Amino acid sequence: xxxxELDIRWPIGLLFAAIGIVVTIYGLxxxxxxxxxxxxxxxxxxxxxxxxxxxxxxxxxxxxxxxRTRN
Amino acid sequence: MHLEWIxxxxxALYCAFVLGVGFALKKSMRTSxxxxxxxxxxxxxxxxxxxxxxxxxALEVMGMAASGAKYGMLTSHFYWLGAIPAMIFVxxxxxxxxxxxxxxSVPEYLRLRFDEKTRAFNALTFAVMxxxxxxxxxxxxxxxxxxxxxxxxxxxxxxxxxxxLIYTFFGGLTSSIYNEVLQFFLIVFGILPLAxxxxxxxxxxxxxxxxxxxxxxxxxxxxxxxxxxxxxxDWFQLVAGLGFVLSFGYWCTDFLVVQRALAARDMTAAQKxxxxxxxxxxxxxxxxxxPGMAAWVLLPKAAFLVQGKIDYxxxxxxxxxxxxxxxMLGVGITALLASFMSGMAGxxxxxxxxxxxxxYHSYIRRDATDAHYLQMGKIATVGGVLLSVAAxxxxxxxxxxxxxxxLIFSFVNAPLFxxxxxxxxxxxxxxxxxxxxxxxxxxAAALHYFATLxxxxxxxxxxxxxxxxxxxxxxVCFFVTIGVSVFTKPRSEAELxxxxxxxxxxxxxxxxxxxxxxxxxxxxxxxxAIVLNWIYR
Numbered sequence: 001x002x003x004x005e006l007d008i009r010w011p012i013g014l015l016f017a018a019i020g021i022v023v024t025i026y027g028l029x030x031x032x033x034x035x036x037x038x039x040x041x042x043x044x045x046x047x048x049x050x051x052x053x054x055x056x057x058x059x060x061x062x063x064x065x066x067x068r069t070r071n
Numbered sequence: 072m073h074l075e076w077i078x079x080x081x082x083a084l085y086c087a088f089v090l091g092v093g094f095a096l097k098k099s100m101r102t103s104x105x106x107x108x109x110x111x112x113x114x115x116x117x118x119x120x121x122x123x124x125x126x127x128x129a130l131e132v133m134g135m136a137a138s139g140a141k142y143g144m145l146t147s148h149f150y151w152l153g154a155i156p157a158m159i160f161v162x163x164x165x166x167x168x169x170x171x172x173x174x175x176s177v178p179e180y181l182r183l184r185f186d187e188k189t190r191a192f193n194a195l196t197f198a199v200m201x202x203x204x205x206x207x208x209x210x211x212x213x214x215x216x217x218x219x220x221x222x223x224x225x226x227x228x229x230x231x232x233x234x235x236l237i238y239t240f241f242g243g244l245t246s247s248i249y250n251e252v253l254q255f256f257l258i259v260f261g262i263l264p265l266a267x268x269x270x271x272x273x274x275x276x277x278x279x280x281x282x283x284x285x286x287x288x289x290x291x292x293x294x295x296x297x298x299x300x301x302x303x304x305d306w307f308q309l310v311a312g313l314g315f316v317l318s319f320g321y322w323c324t325d326f327l328v329v330q331r332a333l334a335a336r337d338m339t340a341a342q343k344x345x346x347x348x349x350x351x352x353x354x355x356x357x358x359x360x361x362p363g364m365a366a367w368v369l370l371p372k373a374a375f376l377v378q379g380k381i382d383y384x385x386x387x388x389x390x391x392x393x394x395x396x397x398x399m400l401g402v403g404i405t406a407l408l409a410s411f412m413s414g415m416a417g418x419x420x421x422x423x424x425x426x427x428x429x430x431y432h433s434y435i436r437r438d439a440t441d442a443h444y445l446q447m448g449k450i451a452t453v454g455g456v457l458l459s460v461a462a463x464x465x466x467x468x469x470x471x472x473x474x475x476x477x478l479i480f481s482f483v484n485a486p487l488f489x490x491x492x493x494x495x496x497x498x499x500x501x502x503x504x505x506x507x508x509x510x511x512x513x514x515a516a517a518l519h520y521f522a523t524l525x526x527x528x529x530x531x532x533x534x535x536x537x538x539x540x541x542x543x544x545x546x547v548c549f550f551v552t553i554g555v556s557v558f559t560k561p562r563s564e565a566e567l568x569x570x571x572x573x574x575x576x577x578x579x580x581x582x583x584x585x586x587x588x589x590x591x592x593x594x595x596x597x598x599x600a601i602v603l604n605w606i607y608r
Contacts (some may be wrong), residue, residue: 006092006095006096006249008117008249008252011091011092011249011253012252012256015088019085019405022080022081022084023077023081023398023401023402026077026397026398027398032396034268036267036268036271043264043268043395043399044396047260047399047402048398051402054256054260
């Protein structure tokens with residue numbers, strides 16, 4: 001349902017999952033902090049996790065679409 | 072600005088995926104239609120995101136952030152007035168003719184509707200323009216990364232050209248579209264945290280209102296006179312010049328964006344393509360313009376000094392350097408790199424289509440096999456990339472030549488929408504009317520430019536002169552086309568079925584629920600745009 005042979009959700013999902021993992025792990029070990037609404041946050045950790053979640057959601061969508069097509 | 076290993080790791084991941092997409096799509100490229108138009112089987116949500124991303128290059132992202140710092144919220148007119156109405160119009164009113172005529176390109180539509188000479192004029196100017204745009208994009212990328220990171224200009228030009236060449240050569244338009252969608256999400260994930268961090272740091276919207284000059288946070292209230300706003304334009308120039316002539320001329324006739332809709336899987340998907348694109352397009356100002364305004368508030372003016380003059384073009388990279396730690400900096404830089412590369416790829420894929428279908432197939436070799444045209448498309452891709460690299464080096468060595476070339480092509484673009492409007496909605500428009508209207512509109516734009524240069528017209532800003540020039544060119548083209556058409560022979564009605572409004576069977580949407588119809592989406596988009604204009608008036 002996503003068009004040609006390659007479902008676009010695979011490259012999007014895998015890329016963002018990979019970037020999310022790398023940035024999140026880096027965030028776990030770095031002390032860099034950003035100021036948001038007068039609070040100190042580890043932006044690598046939080047935004048890396050958000051990118052990872054987005055990537056995984058895309059991969060799940062691609063898997064479900066693949067199953068639907070096969071059935 | 073200095074990058075850490077983590078930043079280079081993110082950039083390397085992106086490059087690996089981009090090349091992977093090209094290789095993965097290689098086996099799907101069996102026919103010329105697969106290569107040039109993705110086999111017309113892409114779903115609307117993908118073509119919609121590609122439609123907006125084709126226009127969301129790094130020059131746009133950085134330029135709009137710079138304009139945000141220079142003009143404030145007035146810059147949002149380029150979106151809420153200068154894009155959304157035209158995107159609604161092309162989706163609802165023009166796509167039935169583009170897609171329904173089965174034309175493979177915009178110049179081919181002109182041949183079907185008018186004649187060979189109008190198509191040749193449009194195809195040749197478009198092919199040269201895309202190469203220029205691609206080369207300037209490549210040059211700008213090299214310059215930005217040289218200024219930001221100290222990267223070698225030659226290495227940046229050659230490496231990025233090689234990456235773009237590989238994925239467009241193997242994957243054609245599909246590869247370009249897929250990477251544009253990747254780029255869209257990278258821009259969102261790479262720039263959104265920056266927007267939140269900088270705007271909250273500036274004290275939110277109320278902080279921006281308090282700290283920026285009066286009028287910088289309003290869109291309409293200072294447009295009564297050109298002297299009352301930093302753009303130096305009045306409401307008529309803005310509405311008629313930007314909101315009508317220039318925006319409709321770009322969004323409705325530029326093959327670079329229309330090509331994305333032609334790749335859609337059916338008529339409804341093609342119509343929805345610009346409408347789906349319009350939804351995220353409306354919120355791009357919050358991603359790039361508002362951070363540009365925050366840069367004006369947060370960064371010292373000395374940060375914008377270039378050779379003793381204030382230059383806001385580096386506002387976004389400066390914010391990246393100030394507010395992102397290593398890691399997120401890599402994501403932000405990758406977003407810029409992605410938008411530079413997909414901007415170039417979009418131009419190259421539009422060039423190879425127009426070259427193969429509208430020039431090679433029409434004038435050089437008419438009766439070859441489909442496999443031959445597929446091969447020619449791949450050769451044109453290599454040629455397009457090589458010409459882009461050459462254009463980048465011309466821009467690097469002779470800035471003025473590129474400025475003049477762009478100026479000349481702006482003369483050609485301004486009147487184009489009048490030709491399409493009359494061609495699609497007035498069956499009496501003749502081939503000669505279209506050609507001479509287009510030629511006289513182009514001449515009017517050139518005359519206006521030279522008259523302004525010699526002081527016959529005085530404007531408060533170059534932008535005001537550009538808007539007025541577009542209005543003159545469009546009006547001359549419109550009336551000359553009508554005048555010549557009245558005295559020349561139109562094409563027979565039998566030839567114009569599917570090409571003109573009154574001679575085309577109306578599309579039925581009975582099979583779709585009301586919520587899924589293009590008109591419903593258009594109403595939603597239009598209402599959101601009106602609300603945004605009202606809130607920031």
